[in-house]
Amino acid sequence: MRLIVLTMTTLLLSLKQNAADLPIQALQDATSQQVLSERIARVYAWRSLEGEQTDAHRQQKAATTQFSKQLDNLRKLSGDDAELKDNYALLAQLWADYQKLTDAPSSRHGATKLAELSEEVSWFARKGRVLVAQRLGIKPQAGSMAADIAMLSQRLAKTYLLQVYGLKQPFLPRDLAETRHEFNTLSRQLKALPDNDVSVKAQLALMEQEWFFFQHAIDELAKNNTDPQLRRNVITTSDRIYQVAIDLAGRYERRGKV
Structure with a gap:
């Protein structure tokens, strides 16, 4: 019984430490990830309809660079928090596919794949945002x-x-x-x-x-x-x-x- 109590105490202290170690910037980055995942998808759909526009590429490059930087930072800040680590590890796997897709020339097949993959990336980005907010004890x-x-x-x-494009x-x-x-x-x-x-x-x-x-x-x-x-x-x-x-x-x- 004492072992169980000590284990639970250690776990609670660990959770408190994880929360204390997360700066407010972690929540700002996690929130931005969900925004950027949708912005990148919007730019791809734009390119599909209007061709390889300079402004579209500029917006995509800025969003992609920011997303990658934030994801690296969030993975480092996850520390020993297993749930956060798992979420951002899965998001990193999806992000590799997402970045490869959206960096390539736009196509009908790519747009169809984007419609599905963007939902997965957005879902894990949203989950990460919720988890970070919970750890910090912050309500929206x-x-x-x-x-x-x-x-x-x-x-x-x-x-x-995407609908105008014919999907x-x-x-x-x-x-x-x-x-x-x-x-x-x-x-x-x-x-x-x-x-x-x-x-x-x-x-x-x-x-x-x-x-x-x-x-x-x-x-x-x-x-x-x-x-x-x-x-x-x-x-x-x-x-x-x-x-x-x-x-x-x-x-x-x-x-x-x-």
Whole structure:
């Protein structure tokens, strides 16, 4: 019995030590991983439709470099936490395949594979984010909500562009509708925060303007309207929303509202 008590005590102390060893940067990196996984997929779908654009390659290179750096850091910070180590080891395996796919020239086969693989990468990135937040004892606040909006803007664009490209996976229309609903819900919650100052409200208003054009393109997709200008609007507005949401996340985090 004493051995069991000592073992449990050691385990609890170990968990506390793991939590104490994790800096807040670990949560910021884990959150960013989920955002970047969707951004990389969006860029691939963009390249599939519009060709090998310079801006697309620039965005992909920046996102890929950042994801790799963060993943290496998170694996080091996992320490002796078995659950974190296993999660990021699995994510690293998926990331190797994901990076190989998205670095290659875009193709119909690649887009089909991307639709599936991006879900797996995003799922493990999300799990890592939840685990890190649990270890730190942090509940999602405004910064996390803004980061989620950035992620959802990229996910929506990815899903929209893959459908315009002609992919027929049955989960794509459903995911587009669910992600749109989640985006609207989070946007309303963020706008309703009582301590948003003038500059934050201005950024939220800018995001709402961009969202108007984004939603119009989604509505037209349901009518089978695949006008090239609509997809260009999605590419542009999703990037602007992403930039605004990332800026908002940083503002909230600097106020201690991770």
